[in-house]
Amino acid sequence: MDGSVRLDEVVMRFGDFTAIEKTSLAIGSGEFFSFLGPSGCGKTTLLNIVSGFLTPSEGQVFIGDEPMAGVPVNRRPTAMIFQNLALFPLMTVYENIEFGLEVRGVDKRKRREVSERLLALVALEGSGPKRVTELSGGQKQRVAIARALAVEPRVLLLDEPLSALDLKLRQHMRTELKAIQRKTGITFIYITHDQGEALNMSDRVAVMSAGRIQQVADPMTLYREPATGFVASFVGENNRLQARVTDSEGERVRLDAGALGELAGRAGRETRLTNGQAAALFLRPEHLRPVAADAAGPRLEAEIEAVHFEGAWMMLETRLVASGEKLRVQLGHEVSRGHAGAFAIGQRMTFGFDPADAVVLPDDGSPMVDEETGEVVDGDRTKAGGTHV
Amino acid sequence: MSSQRFLAFGLRFYVVIFFAYLFLPLIIMAAATFNDSRFPTVTPWDGTTLRWFGELAADRGMWQALGNSLIVAAGVLVVAVPIGIATALFLNTVTSRAKPFLYALILSPLLTPGVIIGISTLIFWRQFGVSGGIFLTVLGQATFIAAYVMLMVTARLQRFDRTMERAALDLGASQWQMFRRILLPYLKPALYSAAVIAFLQSFENYNTTLFVVGYDTTLTVYIASKVRTGLTPAVNALGLTLILITVLFAVVYELKRRREAAQLVKGV
Amino acid sequence: MFRQLQARFGGPLAMAIVTLLGIWLIVMVTLPQLQMIEYSLKPNLLPAQIGGPDDRFTLANYATLFDNDIHRTIFFKTIWSSVLVTLLTLAVSYPLAWYLAKVATPRQAALCILLLIVPFWINEILRTYSWFIILAFRGPLNEVLMMLGLIERPIRFLSGNGGVMVGMVYAYILFMVFPVYNAIESLDDNQVRAARDLGAGTVRTHRRIVIPHAKPGIATGCIMTFMLAAGSYAVPALLGSPGSRWFTQIIYNWFFEGGNWNQGAAYAFLLLVLCIGFMSLVMKVFKVGLGDIGR
Numbered sequence: 001m002d003g004s005v006r007l008d009e010v011v012m013r014f015g016d017f018t019a020i021e022k023t024s025l026a027i028g029s030g031e032f033f034s035f036l037g038p039s040g041c042g043k044t045t046l047l048n049i050v051s052g053f054l055t056p057s058e059g060q061v062f063i064g065d066e067p068m069a070g071v072p073v074n075r076r077p078t079a080m081i082f083q084n085l086a087l088f089p090l091m092t093v094y095e096n097i098e099f100g101l102e103v104r105g106v107d108k109r110k111r112r113e114v115s116e117r118l119l120a121l122v123a124l125e126g127s128g129p130k131r132v133t134e135l136s137g138g139q140k141q142r143v144a145i146a147r148a149l150a151v152e153p154r155v156l157l158l159d160e161p162l163s164a165l166d167l168k169l170r171q172h173m174r175t176e177l178k179a180i181q182r183k184t185g186i187t188f189i190y191i192t193h194d195q196g197e198a199l200n201m202s203d204r205v206a207v208m209s210a211g212r213i214q215q216v217a218d219p220m221t222l223y224r225e226p227a228t229g230f231v232a233s234f235v236g237e238n239n240r241l242q243a244r245v246t247d248s249e250g251e252r253v254r255l256d257a258g259a260l261g262e263l264a265g266r267a268g269r270e271t272r273l274t275n276g277q278a279a280a281l282f283l284r285p286e287h288l289r290p291v292a293a294d295a296a297g298p299r300l301e302a303e304i305e306a307v308h309f310e311g312a313w314m315m316l317e318t319r320l321v322a323s324g325e326k327l328r329v330q331l332g333h334e335v336s337r338g339h340a341g342a343f344a345i346g347q348r349m350t351f352g353f354d355p356a357d358a359v360v361l362p363d364d365g366s367p368m369v370d371e372e373t374g375e376v377v378d379g380d381r382t383k384a385g386g387t388h389v
Numbered sequence: 390m391s392s393q394r395f396l397a398f399g400l401r402f403y404v405v406i407f408f409a410y411l412f413l414p415l416i417i418m419a420a421a422t423f424n425d426s427r428f429p430t431v432t433p434w435d436g437t438t439l440r441w442f443g444e445l446a447a448d449r450g451m452w453q454a455l456g457n458s459l460i461v462a463a464g465v466l467v468v469a470v471p472i473g474i475a476t477a478l479f480l481n482t483v484t485s486r487a488k489p490f491l492y493a494l495i496l497s498p499l500l501t502p503g504v505i506i507g508i509s510t511l512i513f514w515r516q517f518g519v520s521g522g523i524f525l526t527v528l529g530q531a532t533f534i535a536a537y538v539m540l541m542v543t544a545r546l547q548r549f550d551r552t553m554e555r556a557a558l559d560l561g562a563s564q565w566q567m568f569r570r571i572l573l574p575y576l577k578p579a580l581y582s583a584a585v586i587a588f589l590q591s592f593e594n595y596n597t598t599l600f601v602v603g604y605d606t607t608l609t610v611y612i613a614s615k616v617r618t619g620l621t622p623a624v625n626a627l628g629l630t631l632i633l634i635t636v637l638f639a640v641v642y643e644l645k646r647r648r649e650a651a652q653l654v655k656g657v
Numbered sequence: 658m659f660r661q662l663q664a665r666f667g668g669p670l671a672m673a674i675v676t677l678l679g680i681w682l683i684v685m686v687t688l689p690q691l692q693m694i695e696y697s698l699k700p701n702l703l704p705a706q707i708g709g710p711d712d713r714f715t716l717a718n719y720a721t722l723f724d725n726d727i728h729r730t731i732f733f734k735t736i737w738s739s740v741l742v743t744l745l746t747l748a749v750s751y752p753l754a755w756y757l758a759k760v761a762t763p764r765q766a767a768l769c770i771l772l773l774i775v776p777f778w779i780n781e782i783l784r785t786y787s788w789f790i791i792l793a794f795r796g797p798l799n800e801v802l803m804m805l806g807l808i809e810r811p812i813r814f815l816s817g818n819g820g821v822m823v824g825m826v827y828a829y830i831l832f833m834v835f836p837v838y839n840a841i842e843s844l845d846d847n848q849v850r851a852a853r854d855l856g857a858g859t860v861r862t863h864r865r866i867v868i869p870h871a872k873p874g875i876a877t878g879c880i881m882t883f884m885l886a887a888g889s890y891a892v893p894a895l896l897g898s899p900g901s902r903w904f905t906q907i908i909y910n911w912f913f914e915g916g917n918w919n920q921g922a923a924y925a926f927l928l929l930v931l932c933i934g935f936m937s938l939v940m941k942v943f944k945v946g947l948g949d950i951g952r
Binding site: 393396397400401403404407408410411412413414415417418421429430431432471472475476478479482483484485487489491492493494495496497498500501502503504505506508509510511512513515516528531532535554563564565568589592593595596599600609612613616617624625628631632635636638639640643647 | 658661662665666667669670673674675677678680681682685686687688689690692693696749752753755756760767769771772773774775776778779780781782783784786787788789790791793795796797800827830859880881884885887888889890891894895905908909912918921922925928929932933936947
């Protein structure tokens with residue numbers, strides 16, 4: 001059962017608007033693959049193209065090497081879990097799960113066997129005769145999974161299925177989804193704007209923005225080696241400092257950051273930098289640490305504006321003295337313990353970092369992304385950068 | 390402040406008067422049934438009797454008219470309900486610049502006086518040699534009753550979550566299976582309501598029926614002719630019987646509808 | 658349009674939908690109306706004359722209305738009385754709609770609505786007939802009035818327009834109460850409270866806040882009531898006398914007593930034009946569209 005999915009130069013246009021720029025991508029059979037991006041980035045459109053609800057304007061979709069052109073939704077070897085689950089409210093749990101088999105003409109005894117087996121898989125034994133309206137949010141979620149699995153899809157498409165659940169349940173369902181995927185060996189294509197979900201569950205993640213895939217990589221690489229400024233600021237938290245390349249030699253890059261003076265960093269993987277080029281230095285808050293004012297290596301002097309103590313770690317909101325830019329600093333337990341009583345608002349501190357942790361990427365003018373909502377926040381940049389993101 | 394209170398009291402008093410105005414005529418008509426008088430009245434009271442019910446039961450014309458009414462109503466259901474559903478599905482699906490025009494056309498039978506629907510139906514079918522009778526009565530009534538059905542189906546269809554359709558197709562259902570197993574069951578309560586309303590509209594229709602009924606008689610036409618000609622309290626007996634049946638019907642229907650609405654609220 | 662239907666329901670079902678809709682709108686709604694108009698423009702001919710030299714379009718049937726004093730009077734009386742019925746119904750319904758929407762508790766409102774609906778499940782003829790009994794010369798209304806000493810001898814309620822209008826208000830009240838009620842109900846309570854707080858009295862609150870908000874409902878109610886009143890046959894036939902005839906009765910006579918369908922068609926079309934005219938006028942005055950009427 002080959003559940004590989006291949007997009008071959010797929011383009012999707014709605015009138016004048018291009019929702020998906022030319023995209024090619026191969027997803028392996030049995031892979032847990034996520035599309036991560038802010039709302040409106042085109043990820044749902046891509047999912048609808050794979051499922052067959054939309055026909056791409058250009059290009060082809062292959063599932064298990066079979067071209068899907070002309071294959072309608074109800075003939076594709078895919079099954080979808082909808083954002084609102086779309087369980088059939090007038091049917092029992094049994095009827096919901098067996099619906100796909102019923103319309104295929106599978107006889108009743110066989111259907112019941114399948115649904116019992118799936119109810120066991122999703123830990124809902126004995127709930128078959130219930131109406132779906134009697135179930136809790138998490139139980140509905142499981143029924144939706146069982147219903148999709150009942151038709152033995154080669155590819156399961158999940159459209160932000162956890163977004164309606166509360167936080168605790170959401171985290172629990174992550175583990176369960178991953179376990180179900182491992183048990184069934186079906187290809188999962190997962191759509192989300194929640195990077196936690198994507199990084200947590202996926203084998204690989206495609207980060208999308210404005211109809212284009214920015215980077216495809218495993219979660220760790222995505223975090224450590226962002227390929228574009230968008231990925232660097234969308235995945236995990238990042239401070240971004242504007243600078244100009246003065247000297248690049250292999251990985252090591254020297255930068256002139258204007259008022260901040262000279263800084264050093266590491267060129268992003270597969271990034272070519274030339275001297276004099278505008279660049280952005282990405283510093284993760286957890287890679288900054290307090291240093292003596294005259295310590296060796298790159299230093300940043302900042303004034304503390306707010307302190308958020310979180311127990312295991314603390315987050316400082318600071319402002320760079322030289323440039324007035326914001327800088328977020330996360331200090332681990334072992335660091336903050338040595339500075340008891342310090343970190344008062346208004347206090348000036350010097351922070352240092354290891355240039356190997358600071359990724360330098362060409363300044364593509366990519367938009368800043370709000371951590372909480374995943375929305376693009378910097379309007380001007382979006383406009384200026386929109387053309388070549 | 391006291392003027393406010395006076396107004397509030399006035400409003401309540403008005404509501405009581407209003408409902409008295411609504412029910413008194415029906416009560417008087419019902420009461421007249423039991424008056425042992427040759428004319429349908431409550432004044433003077435000539436003694437209490439049940440004989441008008443017997444007289445009614447013996448009236449063969451009435452039974453004949455009742456039978457016709459039931460046949461017409463059944464015919465209207467068969468014609469108007471499918472048309473109403475189809476129209477609602479059409480309006481729910483299609484987006485087009487012609488839609489406002491079509492919508493006006495679809496609503497027009499509701500805004501046209503019933504007599505005109507009857508007249509135009511009668512005239513139109515004359516060229517095919519069809520004259521007034523049960524067939525034309527069915528067509529004439531269905532013309533506007535279909536629009537009522539459409540409104541009721543549309544009201545429910547607008548609350549339908551179309552992701553259900555997508556889910557059904559995604560699970561392998563054909564479009565027909567989706568319609569049969571998902572959409573139609575969802576519409577079922579509205580279809581029952583629409584059928585009840587359509588039946589009643591047909592059963593009590595007079596203005597349209599009058600022009601297309603020809604030499605046949607429906608119960609409403611029969612009652613009207615009785616009122617104008619041989620008036621006896623037997624008409625009241627018939628009225629009372631119909632009132633009791635309809636009230637029973639109405640209360641059951643209303644309660645059922647409310648229970649469903651309550652369940653809907655609970656379910657969501 | 659068909660493509661959208663086909664995409665959603667598949668070919669056969671889309672076909673069925675379009676066929677049913679087509680039959681209804683073309684064969685049942687449009688063509689009969691057009692045929693009626695064509696009829697109204699032709700003279701009343703014997704079968705042998707059809708297709709002959711006399712079979713041509715003429716406005717003669719419409720001219721009849723203006724030549725015939727009685728018919729013309731009845732036509733205008735029908736308009737005037739229907740307007741009056743509409744206004745009366747609105748006046749009677751508005752306080753009740755207000756009570757149901759904003760004053761009554763939800764339980765009271767639910768009960769009242771049930772009570773409102775029940776009588777209207779009952780045949781229009783029977784409801785009208787009950788007024789026939791009440792208003793009769795020797796009926797209970799006259800008896801009560803005489804008992805109270807308000808009148809000395811019974812009044813002939815059933816010989817003028819009064820009886821007809823009372824019967825019509827009664828018959829069509831629900832078509833006014835419900836649209837107005839629905840419209841008032843959607844008004845935010847806080848708006849009324851704010852108006853009161855700002856010192857507006859009852860009349861001003863209604864005139865400035867409630868009525869403007871309820872306009873679509875009032876317009877719908879007025880259109881429906883006028884249409885039903887002007888097009889009513891049952892009520893004037895039962896509660897009227899030969900002296901208080903309604904325009905619909907004249908139309909009926911052309912068809913089934915005069916035997917002149919062409920003349921009847923012309924009158925029927927005039928009635929239709931009258932209703933459309935009234936509807937357009939109301940929609941213009943109240944600035945509402947057709948979309949608001951679909952309840």
